[in-house]
Amino acid sequence: MRKKIVAGNWKMNTSVVEGEALAAAVAAGMPEVPSDVEIIIAPPFTHLVSVAKAVSGTRVAVAAQNCADEPKGAFTGEVSAPMIAGAGCKYVILGHSERRQYYGETSEKLVKKMRLALAEGLSPIFCVGEKFEERNAGNHFSVVGAQIAEVLFELEPEEASKVVVAYEPVWAIGTGITATAAQAQEIHAFIRGTLAGRFGSDFADGISILYGGSCKPSNAAELFACPDIDGGLIGGASLKADDFLAIAKSF
Numbered sequence: 001m002r003k004k005i006v007a008g009n010w011k012m013n014t015s016v017v018e019g020e021a022l023a024a025a026v027a028a029g030m031p032e033v034p035s036d037v038e039i040i041i042a043p044p045f046t047h048l049v050s051v052a053k054a055v056s057g058t059r060v061a062v063a064a065q066n067c068a069d070e071p072k073g074a075f076t077g078e079v080s081a082p083m084i085a086g087a088g089c090k091y092v093i094l095g096h097s098e099r100r101q102y103y104g105e106t107s108e109k110l111v112k113k114m115r116l117a118l119a120e121g122l123s124p125i126f127c128v129g130e131k132f133e134e135r136n137a138g139n140h141f142s143v144v145g146a147q148i149a150e151v152l153f154e155l156e157p158e159e160a161s162k163v164v165v166a167y168e169p170v171w172a173i174g175t176g177i178t179a180t181a182a183q184a185q186e187i188h189a190f191i192r193g194t195l196a197g198r199f200g201s202d203f204a205d206g207i208s209i210l211y212g213g214s215c216k217p218s219n220a221a222e223l224f225a226c227p228d229i230d231g232g233l234i235g236g237a238s239l240k241a242d243d244f245l246a247i248a249k250s251f
């Protein structure tokens, strides 16, 4: 059985003190979240150690929002996969559309990052998704298929089995526009089928595929009820503990 997951991407928001309080509030709500739902929070790098301590001993896992494509050395401003693992993270978000768009994240770099993260025992949350004009042109399947092939197909099956995929249509991120459940289910099924074509259907059945893009308490239940949607990657709504917990209870 694949895991149900709700992950919060805090992006570049909250001070350290605010982040610790948000993490503690999420942890305090865990008794009401179904026990088979994995909860992940992804604070900024500066918060990782103290947030990991704040949720230590609870069911809340911590993710970084990125990692370097080199393990160590003269790369000023970068944070490596070993550092992230040492800070107490279990996961790392890789390939978020904001990183692809603003920081030149290419598939080539992502393969390096994935391998470094996996070597540290981190599970990558690998983001894919098409832009507005790509969907309008009917190219969303080919865009997402290429993003998957260029990165995940480069991994050994054993490595790829540790990955969580997040489908995040760029036109839905932070816009308030959510993909309909039918649109999301259609492309999640396509992603699972693409993975089955390369790694086999047992492998594909075990991979969690999350939806991200203006997911909120009012639409999470409909999305999570779809057979190929295993949870959500949540941006804006993860900054309010009540909203994030309400989403986590939507299965």
Ligand code: PEP
Binding pocket: 009, 168, 172, 173, 174, 175, 176, 212, 213, 214, 215, 233, 234, 235, 236, 237
């Ligand atoms: C995201 O950036 O991963 C995201 C899903 O953002 P939002 O929920 O704010 O659209």
